[in-house]
Structures are given as C-alpha cells and as structure tokens.
Amino acid sequence: MADTSDAGAVLGNQADAVLDRDGLDALVRVLKRRGRTVIGPTARDGAIVLDELESADELPYGWGVELEAGQYRVRRREDGAAFAHSAGPQSWKSFLHPDRVRQWTTDRRPGGEIAVHEEKQQSVSYAFLGVRPCDLRAIQILDRVMSGGRYQDPAYLSRRAGAFLIAVECTEPGATCFCVSMGTGPAVDAGYDLALTELVDDAGHRFFCRSGSEAGAAVLAELPHRGADDPTRTAATEAVSAAAERMGRSMPPVDLRTLMRDNLEAERWDDVTARCLSCGNCTMVCPTCFCTTTEDVTDLTGDHAERWRRWDSCYDLDFSLLHGGPVRATPRSRYRQWLTHKLSTWHDQFDSSGCVGCGRCIVWCPTGIDLTEEAHALHQEATQTESAP
Structure with a gap:
C-alpha cells in the first residue's frame, strides 16, 4: 500500500x-x-x-x-x-x-x-x-x-x-x-x-x-x-x-471539413437518402450531439404545469420548423445537415470536429448507414469530378 x-x-x-x-x-x-x-x-x-x-x-x-x-x-x-x-x-x-x-x-x-x-x-x-x-x-x-x-x-x-x-x-x-x-x-x-x-x-x-x-x-x-x-x-x-493498427473503419485521408463544404450538391446525398429513415438513432447514440427542445405538460386540473427540456434531433421534420414550414423538408437535406455539421461546420462553432470515431451511429443505424463509407464515397465522387475532362 x-x-x-x-x-x-x-x-x-x-x-x-x-x-x-x-x-x-x-x-x-x-x-x-x-x-x-x-x-x-x-x-x-x-x-x-x-x-x-x-x-x-x-x-x-x-x-x-x-x-x-x-x-x-x-x-x-x-x-x-x-x-x-x-x-x-x-x-x-x-x-x-x-x-x-x-x-x-x-x-x-x-x-x-x-x-x-x-x-x-x-x-x-x-x-x-x-x-x-x-x-x-x-x-x-x-x-x-x-x-x-x-x-x-x-x-x-x-x-x-x-x-x-x-x-x-x-x-x-x-x-x-x-x-x-x-x-x-x-x-x-x-x-x-x-x-x-x-x-x-x-x-x-x-x-x-x-x-x-x-x-x-x-x-x-x-x-x-x-x-x-x-x-x-x-x-x-x-x-x-x-x-x-486494427481499426475496423477509417475516414478518407483528406481534410473532412473541406470535403463536406465543397460537395453539398454531390449525387451521393441522393444515394444515402434512399436508405435513411430519418429516425434520429444516430443523434441519440452520438456522444456529442446536444440538441434539445422544450415541452410543457399539465395535470388534468390545469392547476399544475411543468416545463421539461428533452433531447431533440435534426432528423425530426419539426426541428427546423419556421413560419411557413420546415427549413429542411427532405431526408436528403436532414442527413446532409447532420453529417456536414458533425464533420465540418462544428469547427466553425466550437473549434473542433464533432465526431470522435466511436462508431455508435454506424452500429445503431437500423439500415446500416456508415458515415465513413459516405465520406469515402463523397471523396471518390469529388475526385472523379475534378479529373473529368
């Protein structure tokens, strides 16, 4: 001792x-x-x-x-x-x-x-x-x-x-x-x-x-x-x-911040849209996602009420709801918002990436969407576009 x-x-x-x-x-x-x-x-x-x-x-x-x-x-x-x-x-x-x-x-x-x-x-x-x-x-x-x-x-x-x-x-x-x-x-x-x-x-x-x-x-x-x-x-x-040396996944060896910023109109976003359920599982298990909303509840008499803050997800259609409708009305726009924020614009807000490489979002996605696969695909599409005559 x-x-x-x-x-x-x-x-x-x-x-x-x-x-x-x-x-x-x-x-x-x-x-x-x-x-x-x-x-x-x-x-x-x-x-x-x-x-x-x-x-x-x-x-x-x-x-x-x-x-x-x-x-x-x-x-x-x-x-x-x-x-x-x-x-x-x-x-x-x-x-x-x-x-x-x-x-x-x-x-x-x-x-x-x-x-x-x-x-x-x-x-x-x-x-x-x-x-x-x-x-x-x-x-x-x-x-x-x-x-x-x-x-x-x-x-x-x-x-x-x-x-x-x-x-x-x-x-x-x-x-x-x-x-x-x-x-x-x-x-x-x-x-x-x-x-x-x-x-x-x-x-x-x-x-x-x-x-x-x-x-x-x-x-x-x-x-x-x-x-x-x-x-x-x-x-x-x-x-x-x-x-x-035994990591199961990897990101493409490029500046992810730039990759996301410069490929907002890539065709790959349509591919992932066909698979994404907008369920928000990835945001719920992510160790850094922090978005919340508030909800008010009351008892049957109406004499007691409470305000609660609860987790929310950018995949929720109402998350970006403004007068006239949601800002991000399609699954494509919502997945793109999540991935580009996590890997790129998080730097603008908080001076770091919002992804730590834990892989939870991959495991707990019911359709098996893999953000590392999506990043590689975006990189490959961008490279092919740049090399096209």
Whole structure:
C-alpha cells in the first residue's frame, strides 16, 4: 500500500502503478467512500450498458461484443477481460446531459395566484469508470458546447463539476471503430484523473494505471498496488499501438471539413437518402450531439404545469420548423445537415470536429448507414469530378 500522506508526492514520484482485480475492487470502494456515484459498464439485457456500480464485480468480466453496421451482439470471452468491448448504446452524455431535465413548475393557488418555481439542479459527485479515449474526447467536446461559451447550461455544470474520470485505453477496437482517423484514440494523453490499460497475458490479469491529476494520485495512493515495471509499461504501450493498427473503419485521408463544404450538391446525398429513415438513432447514440427542445405538460386540473427540456434531433421534420414550414423538408437535406455539421461546420462553432470515431451511429443505424463509407464515397465522387475532362 502506498503512503497516503502526500498525494502531491505520489503524483510527482509515482505517476504509474499496477493494479490487480483486488485493486480494481478497492478503487470502487474508495470512490464510494468518498461520496461518489460510480458509473461504469455492466452486462445487462443483451448489451454492455452504463449504470451505477456497487462493486467492481458488476463490471462485464468475460464479455465482449461483435459489431457491424446495423448489428450489435455481446459474446463470451475466454480471458475474463473487463474492458474488452467497444462503445455500447449509451455514452456518458446520458449522465452529464440527460435526455429529460425539468426546468420549472408552476401552480395555481386557490386565490388564482400563479406561483412559478425554478427547478434547482442537484449536484452529483460522479466517478466515471471505463471512459474510452473517444468518449473522453467527447466529454471535452461537450464541455466546450455546454459550458465553454457565453451561454452555459446549469444542468450540465451541476453534473460535470468535479466528475472523476477513469479512462481505459483501448486494446481491442471494434469493427466500426475509427478513432485513429479522428485523432481521439486508442491512447489517452490528457483529461483524465486515472488511466487504465488492461492486460491479460502470461504475466496475469492486471491493469497498468497512471494518475493524471492530484485527485487521481490521492485515490491511487489508497489502493493496493505495486510499482509499475518496464515489462508492464512496454506491454501496455504495445497493446495500444497494436489496437491502432486494427481499426475496423477509417475516414478518407483528406481534410473532412473541406470535403463536406465543397460537395453539398454531390449525387451521393441522393444515394444515402434512399436508405435513411430519418429516425434520429444516430443523434441519440452520438456522444456529442446536444440538441434539445422544450415541452410543457399539465395535470388534468390545469392547476399544475411543468416545463421539461428533452433531447431533440435534426432528423425530426419539426426541428427546423419556421413560419411557413420546415427549413429542411427532405431526408436528403436532414442527413446532409447532420453529417456536414458533425464533420465540418462544428469547427466553425466550437473549434473542433464533432465526431470522435466511436462508431455508435454506424452500429445503431437500423439500415446500416456508415458515415465513413459516405465520406469515402463523397471523396471518390469529388475526385472523379475534378479529373473529368
């Protein structure tokens, strides 16, 4: 057990360590003892989902996933790994930017007076265990969107403030992953409190752990661990490097921002329109899509009403509704809006891409539309147009 008297010294002198399963169990216990709500992956209802964990035993040990466009299936693994699965149907957005948030309530009192009560946001001390590199980048993007500008979202801030992030580097990417193309993984280099690299080999089942903040170092100091050795560091580095070579998808090696901007009238948009259902699944599972709308509800007496904010999608026909009709009335225009915003005009708003390469939109599209395939097709069409006499 490391000395807990000087967390700063731990951060400065022992930035990495090795945990076994007992150390991972202790990590959850320490975080809960510190008053944090621990959220992590667990196997339930035929998927790897994110939920509150009471102990590390609830992690999906021995479960992996098989992914393809429009397909998701969990499968048993023989090695007992806890984090050898790709992004599931949820992202951390579900906890930081929930799908429904009540904004205020109003009541009509017996004398006819109307009383309005603003909803007070309850602060939650979260600890997120198992944040993939792509999702770590997604949280950073949401930070910029929800709190980095002139208008800040108090509901987001109350959940994000002080959240403890435990990243897990990716050593086994899925068939729909393309984080390398987006520069978001499979390694992590910043933005975490603790980072884990899971290793299962002849040397045993262990987790190479690095602290990235004083808060992370303080937690690490309370865990049973041993100092990291060079073979473990090398194995961790090689496992992550190997994952980078096994990405299931890739984007074309061009400036995606320019590709989208200069091909708004490409014929390929008609091709994808024939397949897109405008269901909005891709926006719901995307870890960075943030659009919302508001709706008012009332009870049967009419004396009590509430305003709720809920997720919305740019695929909804009414999303761009103005006087006279919707601005984007066709599936073609709505898909084009989503893809060009995600890969291009997001830069104009928030100084980064809105895509992190997690592949969720590919997996959870009921017709298997693949944005990497669409980007390659747009690039190919643009190249053929440029070379035509």
